[in-house]
Amino acid sequence: MDQQELRELESRCIQECAPWCSAACPVHVDVRAMNAAIAKGDFAAALKIFTKSVPFPGIISRVCDHPCQDSCKRGDAGSTISIRALERAAFAQAPVTKARVTPLPRKDKRVAVVGGGLSGLTASLDLAKKGYQIVLFEATDRLGGSLWDYPETELPREAILRDFDILADLSVEIRLKTSVGQDIPLSDLQKEFDAVYLGSGFGSRNEGELNVTADALVPVTQETFETNEPGVFAGGTLVRGAKERSPIRSISDGRRTAISIDRFLQKVSLTASRENEGSYETRLYTSLEGIEALPEVPLSNAPEGYSAEEAVQEAKRCLQCECMECVKVCEFLASFKGYPKKYIRQIYNNLSIVMGQRHGNKLINSCSNCGLCKEVCPEDLHMGEICIAARETMVEQGKMPPSAHEFALRDMEFSNSDKFALHRHQPGMDSSRFLFFPGCQLCASSPINVKRTYSYLAERLTGGVGLMLRCCGAPADWAGRKEEFARVVSGFEAQWLEMGKPELIVACSTCYSVFKAHLPHVKVQSLWETIDTLGLPDVPRMETFAVAVHDPCTSRHHDSIQDSVRNILRRLGYEIHELPLSRNTTECCGFGGLMYFANRELAEKTVRRRISESPLQYLAYCAMCRDQFSFEGKPAWHLLDFIFGPGDFEHAAQKGPDYSQRRENRARLKHSLLKDLWGEDVAEGRQPVKLQISEQVRDLMERRMILTEDIQEIIEWAERTGFKLVNSHSGHFLAHHTPTTVTYWVEYSPAEDGFVVHNAYSHRMEIMEELKP
Numbered sequence: 001m002d003q004q005e006l007r008e009l010e011s012r013c014i015q016e017c018a019p020w021c022s023a024a025c026p027v028h029v030d031v032r033a034m035n036a037a038i039a040k041g042d043f044a045a046a047l048k049i050f051t052k053s054v055p056f057p058g059i060i061s062r063v064c065d066h067p068c069q070d071s072c073k074r075g076d077a078g079s080t081i082s083i084r085a086l087e088r089a090a091f092a093q094a095p096v097t098k099a100r101v102t103p104l105p106r107k108d109k110r111v112a113v114v115g116g117g118l119s120g121l122t123a124s125l126d127l128a129k130k131g132y133q134i135v136l137f138e139a140t141d142r143l144g145g146s147l148w149d150y151p152e153t154e155l156p157r158e159a160i161l162r163d164f165d166i167l168a169d170l171s172v173e174i175r176l177k178t179s180v181g182q183d184i185p186l187s188d189l190q191k192e193f194d195a196v197y198l199g200s201g202f203g204s205r206n207e208g209e210l211n212v213t214a215d216a217l218v219p220v221t222q223e224t225f226e227t228n229e230p231g232v233f234a235g236g237t238l239v240r241g242a243k244e245r246s247p248i249r250s251i252s253d254g255r256r257t258a259i260s261i262d263r264f265l266q267k268v269s270l271t272a273s274r275e276n277e278g279s280y281e282t283r284l285y286t287s288l289e290g291i292e293a294l295p296e297v298p299l300s301n302a303p304e305g306y307s308a309e310e311a312v313q314e315a316k317r318c319l320q321c322e323c324m325e326c327v328k329v330c331e332f333l334a335s336f337k338g339y340p341k342k343y344i345r346q347i348y349n350n351l352s353i354v355m356g357q358r359h360g361n362k363l364i365n366s367c368s369n370c371g372l373c374k375e376v377c378p379e380d381l382h383m384g385e386i387c388i389a390a391r392e393t394m395v396e397q398g399k400m401p402p403s404a405h406e407f408a409l410r411d412m413e414f415s416n417s418d419k420f421a422l423h424r425h426q427p428g429m430d431s432s433r434f435l436f437f438p439g440c441q442l443c444a445s446s447p448i449n450v451k452r453t454y455s456y457l458a459e460r461l462t463g464g465v466g467l468m469l470r471c472c473g474a475p476a477d478w479a480g481r482k483e484e485f486a487r488v489v490s491g492f493e494a495q496w497l498e499m500g501k502p503e504l505i506v507a508c509s510t511c512y513s514v515f516k517a518h519l520p521h522v523k524v525q526s527l528w529e530t531i532d533t534l535g536l537p538d539v540p541r542m543e544t545f546a547v548a549v550h551d552p553c554t555s556r557h558h559d560s561i562q563d564s565v566r567n568i569l570r571r572l573g574y575e576i577h578e579l580p581l582s583r584n585t586t587e588c589c590g591f592g593g594l595m596y597f598a599n600r601e602l603a604e605k606t607v608r609r610r611i612s613e614s615p616l617q618y619l620a621y622c623a624m625c626r627d628q629f630s631f632e633g634k635p636a637w638h639l640l641d642f643i644f645g646p647g648d649f650e651h652a653a654q655k656g657p658d659y660s661q662r663r664e665n666r667a668r669l670k671h672s673l674l675k676d677l678w679g680e681d682v683a684e685g686r687q688p689v690k691l692q693i694s695e696q697v698r699d700l701m702e703r704r705m706i707l708t709e710d711i712q713e714i715i716e717w718a719e720r721t722g723f724k725l726v727n728s729h730s731g732h733f734l735a736h737h738t739p740t741t742v743t744y745w746v747e748y749s750p751a752e753d754g755f756v757v758h759n760a761y762s763h764r765m766e767i768m769e770e771l772k773p
């Protein structure tokens with residue numbers, strides 16, 4: 001994944017786009033933040049936000065033509081927020097303080113500003129703050145231009161004068177009753193000053209040198225406000241015409257021209273990075289689902305504006321527009337306290353630093369790759385794919401800590417080793433039209449259901465049903481181990497070819513997705529589609545009840561599998577309840593993408609979130625989902641328990657097997673299938689040492705992902721080699737062993753028949769010291 005790609009992906013997340021109000025506001029007042037402050041009753045903070053963008057708050061909060069309000073998203077759910085009235089309330093309710101302006105050190109460049117209206121005043125202020133020497137020419141005897149035309153009731157004189165106080169802090173030289181064009185020609189200003197801004201109304205213009213258009217407007221370059229005269233800029237009414245009179249646009253013109261003049265005088269690009277100046281259309285998306293339509297809060301005393309209470313109520317109507325659609329539905333995205341745009345930047349930083357900094361590792365490895373984010377994102381952004389690609393890059397760069405996915409990868413290796421892997425034609429046949437592929441987790445969770453399903457398929461289908469036990473490779477794919485994944489896939493393919501390219505019947509939707517995506521030439525159907533077509537087995541079953549159906553996240557885009565599951569349930573007589581997020585918007589059970597191994601706490605939160613969505617018993621058709629729910633105490637069934645009657649699980653609340661049992665179950669399943677179906681006796685390996693493990697230690701081992709098998713190996717090795725420490729107080733032995741990258745420690749003592757395990761733990765460091773017997 002290269003940096004360019006990451007940049008493009010980052011730009012797709014629109015969470016940081018401005019809300020409609022701010023994008024439409026020509027000076028981009030942060031209305032959302034201002035409203036949030038007012039909603040909390042903090043008018044001082046609200047005024048501070050407002051004045052950050054607006055230099056004349058008393059004037060604008062009364063006479064602004066409020067394009068923000070006209071674009072407000074609340075308009076689609078009730079009526080738009082009365083933004084100008086809230087600005088006025090902020091101004092009226094905040095304690096009166098005089099904002100002090102400290103200009104930058106004085107520069108030797110001089111700028112002439114023509115016109116003392118809002119645009120000229122804003123340009124003067126902004127440039128004076130930057131340290132330029134400003135001379136403001138105003139044809140009349142007072143500043144403010146057409147502001148004085150408003151009736152006193154609408155814009156009190158006192159409000160104008162109070163706002164103009166700000167000029168006193170800045171050394172702007174004001175020359176009243178000086179008409180440029182009449183008293184002083186523009187060409188003189190050009191000679192005397194380093195730049196000129198024409199921000200006057202029509203009364204005092206000088207068109208001589210300026211190529212004025214037929215409709216009597218001064219033509220300027222749109223983005224930069226440059227006229228055809230070098231160093232002369234123009235804005236406001238002179239450029240847009242009197243018809244388009246807008247106080248807030250005048251301020252915006254003054255500000256934008258000040259930026260151009262500053263750049264012009266600094267001899268840098270006038271056009272770079274100026275895309276979102278002035279009003280523009282935002283790309284933001286905000287869902288209105290579940291939003292109650294609310295009318296605006298009426299003014300009880302219109303001439304005075306909102307009271308503090310009314311303003312708080314009105315501000316509370318603000319939707320605080322943002323996207324966050326993916327974060328709302330994903331525990332992973334929510335738990336890192338940000339959103340994809342931020343996360344992609346973090347991933348970018350993580351991958352671009354050659355060594356050392358690995359702040360993003362946890363983030364990158366915690367996503368379950370379930371794809372729900374993409375389903376709800378208006379921009380189709382799939383964080384799962386990004387995290388997997390980042391994992392691949394980390395593996396390629398040698399930056400992936402081996403411990404992150406070590407357990408899952410060892411488990412996959414076990415499943416594809418002789419201890420579990422198996423492929424056979426149906427007993428008595430030498431070819432297979434079909435091949436049942438139960439997947440490693442169903443075999444680990446419920447071996448009896450694998451046997452019952454295989455017998456059922458062999459009985460119902462003609463042409464031979466072969467059996468293949470192994471792992472599809474999903475753990476390697478999720479871990480970003482491309483090479484390992486390719487090896488597993490080609491290992492499968494070799495056996496599949498050897499069996500004569502039979503059509504696959506898979507019980508697990510993860511296997512189904514892996515085969516569909518990576519082996520498109522292999523014909524594959526889901527077991528649920530097969531059973532839906534073949535009909536139910538004729539066996540005694542339990543009484544039916546209402547269930548909430550959980551679709552595994554890997555079934556997300558497979559409607560026909562989801563339909564078949566529901567058909568089967570209906571035929572069995574169950575009452576089906578759909579969870580709020582189901583089918584193509586289903587959620588992960590917390591196991592996918594190896595989230596469970598990289599971030600256990602998050603995986604548990606993810607399961608708990610899912611199981612809290614309905615009080616009903618859950619029905620899953622992925623063994624891992626079923627076991628994840630039951631681990632957290634949710635009564636849950638696997639669909640095969642309904643089809644064949646309870647098998648390994650006698651009741652819904654029964655927990656699935658622990659890690660050690662899961663391995664044991666797989667190995668035993670292979671042995672018993674070989675023996676029962678193919679009459680092959682498998683030589684038992686050497687007898688492992690016998691262990692006594694208390695419930696408490698077993699729980700510890702489960703949390704620490706340590707298998708009984710690991711402990712046996714360590715004790716056997718320690719006893720054989722004598723590499724062990726003795727605790728002189730307790731007399732217990734302490735031994736360690738590192739099968740691959742994780743070091744396991746076990747504290748044990750001999751017993752009459754084997755050993756007692758007192759404690760077991762693991763760590764991710766390599767042990768280098770030498771222990772002498």
Ligand code: SF4
Nearest residue numbers: 021072073318319321
């Ligand atoms: S609802 Fe609030 S944040 Fe959204 S556009 Fe309106 S004022 Fe802005």
Ligand code: SF4
Nearest residue numbers: 330368370371373384
């Ligand atoms: S866990 Fe699922 S929804 Fe959340 S970011 Fe990853 S793929 Fe998207």
Ligand code: SF4
Nearest residue numbers: 013014323324326377
């Ligand atoms: S849904 Fe998420 S990723 Fe998509 S635009 Fe919104 S915040 Fe960004």
